Amino acid sequence: MKLFNGKKLIARIDLLLADPRLEPEALLRKRWTWLYMIVNFIGLTCMTSLGFVWEIWPILWFGYALMITQIVAIPLFRITKRFDLVLNISYGIIVILAFAVMLQIGGLTTSMGFVFIGMNCAMGSVLAGNIRWTIGMFGLYCSTIILLGILQPYLVTPDYITPEVNSFYFVTDAVWVNACILFLVILFMKDKSRYEKSEAEKLRKIDEAKTQLYTNVSHEFRTPLTIISGIADQMEQHKEKWLQNGPYKIKAQSQILLRLVNQMLDISKIEAGSMHLNLIHGDIKKFARYVVGTFNSLAECRHIDLRININNESLYADYDPEKLMHVFGNLISNSIKFTSRGGKIDVSVFGNNRRGQDMLCISVRDSGKGIPKESISYIFDRFYQVPDEYDQIQGTGLGLALTKELVKLMKGEITVKSTVGVGTEFIITLPVTKEARKKNDHGVSMIHSDTINSIVPIHKRDGEQKTNSHISIEKPILLIVEDNKDVVEYLITILKDYYILEVAFNGKIGLEKALKIIPDIILTDVMMPQMDGFEMVRNLKNDIRTDHIPVIILTAKGDFHSKLSGLEIGADHYLIKPFSEKELLLKLSNLLKARHKMQKRLGSLKMLSHHGNMHYKDEMLFISKINTLLEEKMENEDFGIKDICSHLNMSRPQLYRKFSALTDNSIGKYIRTYRLHRAKSMIESQSKNVTEAAIDSGFKNLSHFSTSFREEFGYSPSELL
Template sequence: MIPAMKKLKEFLKVLVLCSILFEVYAQEVTLDSTVKFPLNISTSIETFQDASGSVSLEEVLKKSFSKPNKDHFVFPYSDNIYWVRVSLKNNTFHVKEFYLLWSNPLVEQLDFYISDRADMKDFKHVEQKIITKERDKKFIDQDPRFIFKIEPNQTRYIYFKLTSKRGHYGELRLHTRESFQKFRMDDFASQGFLNGLMFFRLFLVLVLSFFIIKDLSFRLYSLYTLLRTFNYWGYLNIAGPLFTDQPDMAKKIDFLCYNSATLGAGIFLIATFTVQKLPKVHLYLVGLFLLFTVFFSSVIFFDYQWYWLKGGVYTLVFSAGYYILLYIFLTVKNVAFARYYSILFTFGLLSSFLLNVRLLGWIELKPIYTLSYYFFLAEFVFFVIFLGRIFRNTERNKTLTERQLKFNIEQNNKLKELDNLKTTFFTNISHEIRTPLTLITGPFQQLAEKYPSDKLIPLIQRNTDRLLTLVNQILDISKLEAGQMKPEIANHNITEYLRTLTSSFISLAESRKIDFERSFSSTETYGFIDRDKVDKIVTNLLSNAFKFTPQGGKVSFEKYFDASKKRMTIVISDTGIGIESEKLSKIYDRFYQADDAQNRSFEGTGIGLALVKELVEVLKGKITVESQKDEGTTFSVELPIDRLTWKDFIGPINENSYQNTVSKQQVQTPTENFDSENDQILLIVDDNEDIRNYVRSIFEIDYKIVEARNGKDGVEKAIEQVPDIIISDLMMPEMDGLEFCKVLKADARTSHIPIVMLTAKANVESRIEGYELGADDYVIKPFNKNELQARVKNLLDVRAKLRQKYESKEQQESAEPDAKVNEVDGRFIQKVIEIIDEHLSDSQFGIDQLADEMLLSTTQLRRKIKVLTNQTIVEFIRNHRLHKAAQLLSQNTGTISEIAYQVGFDSLSYFSKVFQESYGVSPSDYRVSNLK
């Protein structure tokens, strides 16, 4: 009984195995010469889903497989392991070697089992993870492939074990060697072409965005193109292996790349604000999609699970669908720039959308891939059209920009011309006003000295000063508008300066019966300031304080110094009428009057505070004001006084007052008799006759006066008369003072003459320009008579000292111009000496011949030599002959008589006499003393 039972069990096992084998391999793939390769054997496969993920091959043989009966297979996202089996029989087919191709490059791990027995005894196992090192080409995708042989009339049994958390769509294709090589060549050509397009597009947009097209939208599209390129490589398992040979890291990089398909489109929408032309809900949706995309792309690197993978694909599909609809809407509506960008994005997104929809198993139609491919190519076609549009728009914008730039330049030039005209106008007006002021203040000072007790004198003085202050303010405003007012910084004892400046208001406070308090935080504070501008700021603020403070009120001045910040703060307060709060913002407007007419102590112009504010800004400071109606006003001015702030403005010139100098100067002693060479000639050049007469009245006792009506007339008079000094106005018709100075200093006949400029242009730039052209000094209108006399005397004293150069025998020997003598005068003297040397032995050579050689009149030559050397021409020629004789005697080059004749002396006795007078010894003794 027992043996019979054992036999029955064995029979049943065989029966079950046979039924399984019959079920499994009922439709094996038969290969013969009629089969065309490659052969899609997906319809002949059967699959089994291992939910536990732990079933072995031996156990799988006992499992029930299902037959999909499709020409493709789809495996969803999960932790399951999928088994695929198929049997192949070679029906006397001469081909023995075959290639089995799994048409999906994103396989995470694929195990290949093959055996010639149905029970899979003696099977061959090949494991293949995501392909990295075994690639044929870096930028060509590679589907997993397995090479095996089937002998004629032999059947091979094949199992595939798919381990992947990703969803899969693929086919199983069988190739011969020839068909596989042809397939790979076609695949290389196709993908090589696409990669070429990808590289070309990427290179082109990056170069254009970096160097040619500066448009933000195009640069964002360049970012999208970069993401789109790696998105394409991620789908083909190209991106991951580019960065690593580790399969686990490669599959994460691939996911990051293909999951970013819609990232660039979303960024483009938000960054270019196209979506803001729609309801805000779209902006929120775009932001949400971007957030989910970044989240899933990040979390995969830390927790690689199928649900994160599937979540990323869902985000990609829904965002792509939303962007497609939105871009189509923008294209139809032709919103701003969106049309051409929208077409490109739409085709690119459609390609990604269809691939992922098929991967999710929503649509399994085989043409989906082909349609996606065509959309992908359409993106490139419209990219070319898009570029043409971009270039056309760029050229148009460039033309418009050039036109706008040209227009702006023309407008700027016109504005500059207008500013220059305004500045010139105000300067001319200021000059014209200063001229009568000069004619008033000059004689008035003489009257004040003559009638010191007259009570009208102070009244005239105050109003003259007031008028001068207004003129200066108008000129300052014009310079500020033209941007011509620059800081003139120097180091000063600020406390001492401010104490002196504010002390001038003490008498005003006493006369108005106003309590004036001054407070200084330290006895000495040194710092870098512009005294002129600080003077105007403080004077204006104090004047306003006294103007609006009634009798019995109080005005205070306080100065603080912040050592840590290197800043000075000036606070000026009063208990006057105050300013209403609604008017405080307008007090710095020009010509604005904050006070009512009945409350004014005296009329104002409304430009004082405007000037103060702009001066504070020029000095890089800050001004604030606090005020209450009928209680008073407080102004605070904060100014930097450190060297670092003003390092670019600190120059060698320190503008000092001439008051102390003028008081110490002694006026030139009058002379009574004039002769042709010894007369002191003063040339006055001014287009205003009153100015010429006033200057003449100052100097006519001491100088012979010559007048000229303008610069052109002045040049003629200067060349004819060769004056000792010239006083010239700066602004004149036909030829102004600067051009007049330039002409004279360039002419050898007049280059030595010192020139004093009278000008209303008190700024440093004008003085520097004048000094560069050769002006020797500046006097600002209205001028002080004593100051002008002192300036003239100083220049003539300096010129007298320079004459000693040519009286010195040693300097005559060197014949090199002194550093203080200008180059033109140095060349003039050198030329005179050279001409005398050429005629040294000619005893008849004299002034007439020398004047002819120098192309000058005898008068011009006499005055020029006299001014430069303090000698007559006869004395100059004789002294030079004696100097040459002394040189020859020292060298013992001949007898005394020979040397006398050689240097132009016909009489030996006369030569000995004048040599004795000049050198103190006779020629023979001079020779003996120099030969020892």
């Protein structure tokens, strides 16, 4: 067990000296100087004790005076903001008192090492970081030394200052002062190392944030580009079919790209200090009604009740219409994004007075999913996203960061209150000024159409995605797991002629559908609500019912780590958006061809019974479990598909689909064939006669056994004898 823990001690000292008024660097200096003062106080106390033992009275009164000074200075030092002033005044007193003692004990020649005390104080003043006070302290110390040199011929050494006492104190003071300086150097080096590690950690986090930004921006760009590129190809190939919906979809996706680019440019302008306010004087309530009204259609499409709680009393103030449109737009669109069907959003604008200053308050409150408590303090940080457990609708993390920067630019504040499962409220407070020029239309005409288009998404009323209620066996079944409805529509367009399509809009539903229908192949995105693509694939590959299904991950996350993660969990291919239609079709076709190749190799009983085949290890594990059950229950004629389903925890359709996918054969036919081959083996080895072989292989009806045997092998069982 450690008797001394330096980190805990430093943490306690930092807690003791904590002062919110000071910057981190100043707090670090405060810790250094406080520790230096404590070490000096201990040394002076020891010196005073020795003076008492040897009855050296100048040292006694010096020690008492210094202890009183330090007893006052140390607590005062802890609570005051100007700790450097307290330190230098107390050290100045020590230098003057040391000078007075040396005058009494005979000057420099018999200084007993007191010459080092002033030097120690001058060194200590460096810690406070005030260069003027440090120069002054060195000047004071040097002045006392020069004055002692001038007065030296006139000073008399008292009898009690013997050469032995002088030497002892001189050596003791020299060692003590050097120990203090060493302590100072070690303290500085440790803190310097800790500071460098802290800076390195900050740089690492900045790098992580940049990497996350690039990943998120890439994702945000790739998905719209996939839709734009794909629909453009479809319009070229099928002009009549896409003439009506194609341009609308391309325009909607281009506005998503425009919004992202504008956010990045706006943040860049704010950082560079090149974004300025264009203030007008108008009725902000009328302006707010106009802005909120632009979102009414979007809210109706999402079946969300968007309310404007603004009374008819005018509220005139100075504001920038474009900037305020961005603020309103980001908050309202976020609320719509995270509020479920049937939810409510309330927008309020009202005046307030705070400490004699007229203030404008804007509130956007929703009944959405809410923000977890631990994330609230970070949501305005650039690139920050609420963890996937709560926020599965990913973005770049720029919207709220830009909102906060714009509010700060308007000299306002933004706060948030939220409860998970209840809702979120954003409150903006802006100072009311009345100096700008009046605008009769309250700034509505100053909002460019590009701004509105980039903030308010183009939308159509949601339609339910049609899926197949009846599964056909003529085409392979392909399950699409993708949360973007435009991407789903595009994929359906290019795949519907080749596959029976099933659709799921998140990983959780995708997993449930895959377990229910056992598709022939799965095409999935990564970043999705409730369960991401990686987790869904991991669950599928760890389940005996679905571990054979080929999976293509289709995503905008194109970084090497994401690719590696996808392949490690069992994905067969990783296709990056935007993708080529031909490439997608080719990859799907190749995976199905590989499956047919596997079916051909596993299609014979000889291959299925060969447990040592390692090329299809996972597939053979499933077959091996069925074979083991058949061997154990061989004599039981009633043992069949129902019992196998029960043992493997699978439904009858799941077993049929799984077994057919592996062998291109039916499970019922396989059971009969397996029994017949076991009976044939018994007869050929002459270990059983025909009747015994039939009974031991599960055929109680000898006539049925003979008929089945002839159908399977082309001759009767008796011909083997």
